[in-house]
Amino acid sequence: MSESVPVLILTGYLGAGKTTVLNHLLATAHARIGVVINDFGDVNVDAALVAGQVAEPVSIAGGCLCCIDDPRQLDDALRALARPGLDLDAVVIEGSGLAEPPALIQLVLASEVPGIRFGGLVEAVAAAHVAHAESGGWDLEQHVKAAAVVLLTKSDIAPPEELARTRERILAANPHTTVLDAPHGAVDPALFFDAAKHTVPEGAQLPLWEIGEAPGEHGHHGHEHHVHHRAVSLDVPAAVDPAALADLLEDPPTSVHRVKAIADVATPSGLRRFVAHSVAGYVTVERARRPAGEPPHSVVVAIGPDDAASSPVDLGALPAAEGDPAPSSPQLRRLTRFL
Ligand SMILES: Nc1nc2c(ncn2[C@@H]2O[C@H](COP(=O)(O)OP(=O)(O)OP(=O)(O)O)[C@@H](O)[C@H]2O)c(=O)[nH]1
Incomplete structure (x- = not known):
């Protein structure tokens, strides 16, 4: 047996x-x-x-x-x-x-x-x-x-x-x-x-x-x-603005204790996928494999104490809108400097 x-x-x-x-x-x-x-x-x-x-x-x-x-x-x-x-x-x-x-x-x-x-x-x-x-x-x-x-x-x-x-x-x-x-x-x-x-x-x-x-x-x-914690998620068929993601990772609102993301970003050589983490202001970003030809997809989750005094974090500014110009090099570097 x-x-x-x-x-x-x-x-x-x-x-x-x-x-x-x-x-x-x-x-x-x-x-x-x-x-x-x-x-x-x-x-x-x-x-x-x-x-x-x-x-x-x-x-x-x-x-x-x-x-x-x-x-x-x-x-x-x-x-x-x-x-x-x-x-x-x-x-x-x-x-x-x-x-x-x-x-x-x-x-x-x-x-x-x-x-x-x-x-x-x-x-x-x-x-x-x-x-x-x-x-x-x-x-x-x-x-x-x-x-x-x-x-x-x-x-x-x-x-x-x-x-x-x-x-x-x-x-x-x-x-x-x-x-x-x-x-x-x-x-x-x-x-x-x-x-x-x-x-x-x-x-x-x-x-x-x-x-x-x-x-x-x-x-x-x-x-x-658990009632004192809140998770806010974004799951979109779009790339994200690298500078906005870097802002969230580096300087999250006090109500956010943890950010994790698997996000696509438009670069001059096409879409690239990144895995990003932020814990207590400690940020890591890594490149991830992105299947060729796949449409853009980004997932971002922010979790933290559910502080009645602060409003939930707004992830609405992260997705890049269709037709937006590709991020500039300085914008891209905001994220890629953590690599
Ligand atoms: N410097 C350093 N970074 C670490 C270490 N362990 C994990 N990390 C980093 O900490 C971040 C979070 O790591 P995870 O393994 O995703 O943590 P987790 O506990 O699974 O996170 P949740 O599931 O969201 O609670 C990532 O950026 C990791 O690379 C470590 O021993 N040293």
Whole structure:
């Protein structure tokens, strides 16, 4: 009889580096890994960003799994991935940047899908952006309490004292967790899977009340948390204005904690596609492959605390209108200087 497939949950605040870790695992692990990707926005940008790595990432968009209207969506995803023919070694669920670990763990533990078992929670903590995450309501101690493994991401851009302090806080909150450095998502897949396996033996039920949620309170904390965040999305059959996108990435309104985009831009040599991220003022832009002849398509998502005092971010100025002149070189450089 084949063994049950461990289901690992990967959480971490908006932009902590979860997709980067997942892509590293998919590229380096000598294992067959299925992925379920949950994104807070209506458009699942993260699923598109791992799409090159696995044949069929199962994507769940439009809200956090832990407070989504129909939790059976997760069971459907797990059932699809637990098919014996797929013969997976592990499934990784990438939670949205707002997912609450206890609620997600409980969803997996409560799943009636045969052939799977909970394999541990891995929390990505962006060492350079802890204060930013906390300003968005993320609670370091609460999140790492449930974690079998904590990945310290962005350690390459964190001041050494901040890195040391973050490590201390993690171990004070959870002395049993394994803390691994994962700059640019680089974590040894063996350590990742082993640590989770050893901390959570097969069949073990985590005492959820010990990690911040009393039995029967499923999703409550998560719900309270999520109502304070808002995702604004743009999904258009058009190129975007590179200077307007650069403005949004570099200097987002205070109500925006995270911007991600897969956007086409008109250049003198034709349409070019870029993947852009902004987290706490830290911007990255990369070129992406664009199938020849495809009509223009751009997706931009901005997420942040739902601050009643500020109006939602307006992404309406981003799409370039048909017939607009191509962006000038200085306009293009506003975006491409991040490459
Ligand atoms: N310097 C540095 N940048 C990183 C690291 N990990 C991730 N990033 C960058 O941080 C940005 C966000 O990374 P993602 O992996 O998309 O983060 P995420 O947690 O999946 O984001 P959400 O799903 O939106 O919450 C991207 O620009 C990454 O290139 C790291 O260790 N060091």
